[in-house]
Amino acid sequence: MKVLLEQLTTLHGPCGYEQPVSKWVRDTVKPLVDEVTVDSLGNVIATKTGRASGPIMVMTAHMDEIGFIVKKIENNGLIRFEKLGGNDDRFLLTQKVQIRTKTGLLTGVIGSISAHYAKFDDASRVRNHRQLYIDVGAKSKEDAIALGVQVGNPITWYPSMDYLGNESTGRFVGKGFDDRAGCAVLIQVLQELDESGFAGTLTAIFTVQEEVGLRGAQVAARQVKADVAIAIDTTAVSDTPEETMDDTLSIGAGTGIKVLDFSLISHPSVKEKLIQLANDKEIPFQMEVFPGIGTDGGAMSLANHGIPTGVLSIPSRYAHSPVEVIDMKDLVATKDLLKAFILSLNSNSQFSFIDGE
Structure with missing residues (x-):
């Protein structure tokens, strides 16, 4: 299996x-x-x-x-999103995602501030997903659209499946x-x-x-x-x-x-x-x-x-x-x-x- x-x-x-x-x-x-x-x-x-x-x-x-859906493309090319199913906001930061467009799949990452800025932030704060964004490398809204991003594109976690530990554990992570x-x-x-x-x-x-x-x-x-x-x-x-x-x-x-x-x-x-x-x-x-x-x-x-x-x-x-x-x-x-x-x-x-x- x-x-x-x-x-x-x-x-x-x-x-x-x-x-x-x-x-x-x-x-x-x-x-x-x-x-x-x-x-x-x-x-x-x-x-x-x-x-x-x-x-x-x-x-x-x-x-x-569970996944997400593109809600808005910002002028700087970053992507706002909504949830599809029961995602926990605590899991979202810096995770790789995959956006499905009409022209293919795009790799993105849910952005977060650099660790160097943490001392200027509230470290205990869990930001709502509506405050977060996905970065697909686009430099502008027009650039994101040229990559195929549209409002309504579905999004999942980036696919992966590996042994947890190694083969001897019989356990998988993905x-x-x-x-x-x-x-x-x-x-x-x-x-x-x-x-x-x-x-x-x-x-x-x-x-x-x-x-x-x-x-x-x-x-x-x-x-x-x-x-x-x-x-x-x-x-x-x-x-x-x-x-x-x-x-x-x-x-x-x-x-x-x-x-x-x-x-x-x-x-x-x-x-x-x-x-x-x-x-x-x-x-x-x-x-x-x-x-x-x-x-x-x-x-x-x-x-x-x-x-x-x-x-x-x-x-x-x-x-x-x-x-x-x-x-x-x-x-x-x-x-x-x-x-x-x-x-x-x-x-x-x-x-x-x-x-x-």
């Missing part, structure tokens, strides 16, 4: 501007499924029919990443793991299911605009009638020494089986099935209770007459920054448990709210 992850995180696709990702995902999964479409919002919906009768299952992950890592899991499962029989119908939905309110999932969920759904996303761990951290979720300890977040209380029968499979197949997992996030699972659970929904979470450090960190063991555990869930389904599979009914 390392290669998949590298390919996915290189792509430029912040909220609402996921076109390069939608196209790449569509073309990549097309040989693996029976049908693939891209809806008017940009969601990629891929369907594969199993060898036996069984339930209709949805698995989903979001393609968008941008966009939220949720290109989930997309990699879905694609890997589709590749492996090409060799494994399963029952029922499997629909993989790669959604857009998750980071601005689960918008893509809300649209996509209305297009499918499913018996069960599993969303795959990253989640913030709490295993570092800050005073707000409670060490309830750790990187490298396995996939997170969600109990609840602010968008979803996991369906009891789906959650219990995931726990049972993880125990039976000795897949490392940890339980996740974290009201600080939401996922596409929340939108899926409310679709149509309600879809029994669970979530598998890939533990991540430094979420929504250019240096997100994940562990390959967690990524593989997430993939293995999702695949085990799919392969466990048969014509008798039901996910009732009340046991035995």
Whole structure:
């Protein structure tokens, strides 16, 4: 999955501007499924029919990443910007970014005063993003426009993916793991299911605009009638020494089986099935209770007459920054448990709210 992850995180696709990702995902999964479409919002919906009768299952992950958008070009060529998704102003200073223009990609940097001026400034001050600017080397507004900069150009962190430490750690640092890592899991499962029989119908939905309110999932969920759904996303761990951290979720300890977040209380029968499979197949997992996030699972659970929904979470450090960190063991555990869930389904599979009914 390392290669998949590298390919996915290189792509430029912040909220609402996921076109390069939608196209790449569509073309990549097309040989693996029976049908693939891209809806008017940009969601990629891929369907594969199993060898036996069984339930209709949805698995989903979001393609968008947090980013920015060009708001104004100053006369001196510096660029003002707005946020797309949940960026933290504390992370912004002196970070490299990439602006997508009609003529190509531009490298920029979010500017800051030199360290030599710090003694004349308030060192504790965190400037609002609207006070900041991006420098692309332009000497004037006209120069920036000649480079292709326009109001409305989408912006992401500059792409990178490296081993954290070295190969022996099994951990990676880069941008966009939220949720290109989930997309990699879905694609890997589709590749492996090409060799494994399963029952029922499997629909993989790669959604857009998750980071601005689960918008893509809300649209996509209305297009499918499913018996069960599993969303795959990253989640913030709490295993570092800050005073707000409670060490309830750790990187490298396995996939997170969600109990609840602010968008979803996991369906009891789906959650219990995931726990049972993880125990039976000795897949490392940890339980996740974290009201600080939401996922596409929340939108899926409310679709149509309600879809029994669970979530598998890939533990991540430094979420929504250019240096997100994940562990390959967690990524593989997430993939293995999702695949085990799919392969466990048969014509008798039901996910009732009340046991035995």
